[in-house]
Amino acid sequence: MTLPLAHLGHWYHALLYLAPILLIGAGxxxxxxxxxxxxxxxxxxx
Amino acid sequence: MNxxxxxxxxxxxxxxxxxxxASAHGIGQRADLPIPLWLFAWAAAFVLVASFVALTVxxxxxVLANLRERTLGRAPLALEALAGAxxxxxxxxxxxxxxxxxxxxxxxxxxxxxxxxxWVGVPFLSVVFGDVFAVVSPWRAxxxxxxxxxxxxxxxLPAPIPYxxxxxxxxxxxxxxxxxxxxxxxxxxxxxxxxAIAALLYAAxxxxxxxxxxxxxxxxxxDGFGVAFSLFALLAPLDWNGRRCSxxxxxxxxxxxxxxAGSVAVVCVLIGSTSFDGFSQGTVWTGAxxxxxxxxxxxxxxxxxAGGAVELAYTVGLLLIIALxxxxxxxxxxxxxxxxxxxxxxxxxxxxxxxxLIPIAFAYVVAHYFSLLLFQGQAVVFLISDPLGDGSNxxxxxxAAIDYSLLSANAIWYAQxxxxxxxxxxxxxxxxxxxxxxxxxxxxxxxSQYWMLLVMVAFTCLGLWFLSAAxx
Numbered sequence: 473m474t475l476p477l478a479h480l481g482h483w484y485h486a487l488l489y490l491a492p493i494l495l496i497g498a499g500x501x502x503x504x505x506x507x508x509x510x511x512x513x514x515x516x517x518x
Numbered sequence: 519m520n521x522x523x524x525x526x527x528x529x530x531x532x533x534x535x536x537x538x539x540a541s542a543h544g545i546g547q548r549a550d551l552p553i554p555l556w557l558f559a560w561a562a563a564f565v566l567v568a569s570f571v572a573l574t575v576x577x578x579x580x581v582l583a584n585l586r587e588r589t590l591g592r593a594p595l596a597l598e599a600l601a602g603a604x605x606x607x608x609x610x611x612x613x614x615x616x617x618x619x620x621x622x623x624x625x626x627x628x629x630x631x632x633x634x635x636x637w638v639g640v641p642f643l644s645v646v647f648g649d650v651f652a653v654v655s656p657w658r659a660x661x662x663x664x665x666x667x668x669x670x671x672x673x674x675l676p677a678p679i680p681y682x683x684x685x686x687x688x689x690x691x692x693x694x695x696x697x698x699x700x701x702x703x704x705x706x707x708x709x710x711x712x713x714a715i716a717a718l719l720y721a722a723x724x725x726x727x728x729x730x731x732x733x734x735x736x737x738x739x740x741d742g743f744g745v746a747f748s749l750f751a752l753l754a755p756l757d758w759n760g761r762r763c764s765x766x767x768x769x770x771x772x773x774x775x776x777x778x779a780g781s782v783a784v785v786c787v788l789i790g791s792t793s794f795d796g797f798s799q800g801t802v803w804t805g806a807x808x809x810x811x812x813x814x815x816x817x818x819x820x821x822x823x824a825g826g827a828v829e830l831a832y833t834v835g836l837l838l839i840i841a842l843x844x845x846x847x848x849x850x851x852x853x854x855x856x857x858x859x860x861x862x863x864x865x866x867x868x869x870x871x872x873x874x875l876i877p878i879a880f881a882y883v884v885a886h887y888f889s890l891l892l893f894q895g896q897a898v899v900f901l902i903s904d905p906l907g908d909g910s911n912x913x914x915x916x917x918a919a920i921d922y923s924l925l926s927a928n929a930i931w932y933a934q935x936x937x938x939x940x941x942x943x944x945x946x947x948x949x950x951x952x953x954x955x956x957x958x959x960x961x962x963x964x965x966s967q968y969w970m971l972l973v974m975v976a977f978t979c980l981g982l983w984f985l986s987a988a989x990x
Contacts (some may be wrong), residue, residue: 486802488556489983492563493976500968504857507965 555931555986559979562939566978569943570971573950574964580954582773587757587764598761602659609656609721611905616714620907624897626710627905632717633701634894636743638887641750645880648758649751652737655744657724661733678732686739686779689727691787693720693742695840698791702798703832705825738776745784749775749876750883772948775873782868785875786847789977790840792882793984797839798832800987810835846973847875853969858957870956874948874970878977881941885934885985889925896920931985938981942974949974 608631616628623629643650652658668675706712727736737744752771757764775781797803803810813831814824822830851867862870896918901907903916910916925933949970953963 485554485556485986486983488554489559489979489986492560493972493979496563496567496975497972500972504965504968 555982558935559982562935562942562978562982563975565939566942566946566971566975569946570950570967573946577947577950577954578960580951582767582770582948582951583955585767585770587766587770590756590763590765593758593761593763595761598653601653602655602662605654605656605659608654609717613714613717615905616710616717618906619710621710622907623708623710625904625907627898627901627907628710628713628717629708630894630897630901632713634890635898637697637701638883638891639895640743640747641880641883642888642891644747644751645753646755648754648756648763649748651744651747651751652758655737655741657721657728657741658733658737658744660725661728661737665733678735679730681731681735681739684779686781687745687776687784688780689740690742690745691780691783693740694746694784694787694791697742698787698794698836699833702791702795702836703829705829739778739780742784746788749785749788750880752873752876753880769877769944769948772873772876775876777869777872782847782872782875783844785872785879786844787840788879789875789882790843791836792879792886793843793981794836794839796886796981796984796988798835800984802987803835843977846976850969850973853972854953854966857966857969858962862956867956871949871952871970874945874952877941877944877948878974881937881944882981884937884941885981886988888933888937889930892924893920893922934985935982938978938985942978946971946974 612628612631615626615631619626619628640651665675700707700713700716724736724741727740730736731740738748739745752774753769754771755765755768757766757771757774798810802808805811810828810831813834814827817827817830818824848864848868851864851871854867854871855862855864897920900916900918903913903918904910905912946967950963950967953967953970954960957963957966
């Protein structure tokens with residue numbers, strides 16, 4: 473199988489549909505990490 | 519503030535600098551949309567995130583399970599019997615038209631009745647009036663009729679075989695998969711006589727199953743159409759318990775989704791098959807060097823005939839998209855399970871959150887098929903007068919035509935986007951409420967739903983990409 477690299481204009485927009493998923497995924501991952509660290513700090517303080 | 523404004527400005531400039539989507543192969547393009555199609559996906563994702571934040575702030579306790587229904591009244595027994603008789607009569611007409619009528623798909627009532635009126639029309643009726651298919655189902659009506667007659671003549675039928683719990687709704691999932699294969703893959707799908715024979719075989723299977731396991735048990739678990747339509751009916755404001763009718767708040771009905779084996783598979787097959795219908799119309803699949811062509815070439819090189827290779831390629835595509843949908847749902851469950859420190863288990867979560875997929879399944883049906891129902895549904899007006907396509911004019915409407923100016927392509931696109939966004943927001947609401955019941959700590963409940971939010975955004979963007987691809 474070959475990737476249709478030619479005619480970029482026909483398929484580049486598919487990547488733009490992926491962008492919100494990646495952005496929100498990264499945001500949620502960062503937020504989870506921050507909350508996990510905060511919970512760890514709270515446990516250490518106790 | 520500058521930290522937000524600068525990236526936003528850069529993103530806007532980048533969006534404007536991107537070239538327009540190439541559409542050299544397109545026909546029937548939408549015109550004058552104010553923004554590119556992909557920006558709708560970004561906007562939809564933003565709406566979902568905003569809804570998630572609003573739920574976190576404004577919905578701190580479980581609410582849906584505490585909402586009560588209000589009884590409206592009872593339907594007369596005669597109405598139920600009449601609806602059943604009507605269902606049997608309608609089924610007989612469709613099968614007769616398919617077997618005896620013209621074999622041109624557009625001139626025969628059978629294909630339009632099966633693929634448009636029943637498969638697409640009944641879900642729309644179900645989300646308004648409740649489980650209408652249960653009362654018009656021809657096989658259920660026949661099964662109940664036989665049971666009633668037997669009770670009058672010989673004191674009743676022998677006790678049915680107990681239906682195995684492990685089997686649950688897996689037969690229904692298989693039936694929906696087979697129907698989707700017929701609709702989207704099978705080369706004989708446009709042959710009215712082939713469809714009629716398939717309908718007769720299915721009816722025979724249903725009657726056999728009902729005679730072994732009992733009418734209600736079999737219809738609730740193995741009749742793919744009955745199961746699918748009953749799931750959509752859970753979204754209806756009207757709840758039918760036997761002949762008693764109650765009014766309920768939006769989304770409350772989804773909590774009543776039976777917790778049986780195969781329930782998740784049913785919804786995933788529904789969403790996946792609808793998604794594949796959209797995907798298989800896009801250039802990524804159908805293009806000159808698209809996936810369908812490449813897969814067909816691969817199967818042809820293995821010695822399979824041209825027709826068989828195409829059907830096999832489409833079968834693989836259908837199964838892969840269903841697997842993708844199931845995989846995304848599984849990803850959300852695994853994420854939730856990890857957030858909740860392993861409790862409940864992934865399988866328990868799968869059953870506990872399965873009802874959240876119902877509004878998504880209906881949103882996909884609306885997004886992909888409502889224009890089909892709107893336009894091809896009009897064909898019923900002339901087909902009902904000439905069901906065999908032999909030039910008859912029973913009701914005087916055989917000269918009616920389809921009015922394609924009812925709705926513009928842009929209006930259809932807006933309706934599709936709205937359906938997908940509303941469906942996924944409804945799913946988020948159901949998941950948030952269930953999370954608050956599942957985890958005692960609201961903080962854990964909210965964090966568990968990060969995964970659900972991500973998967974909902976993925977479903978929405980995927981759905982919009984498939985829809986946009988289908989039009990390009």
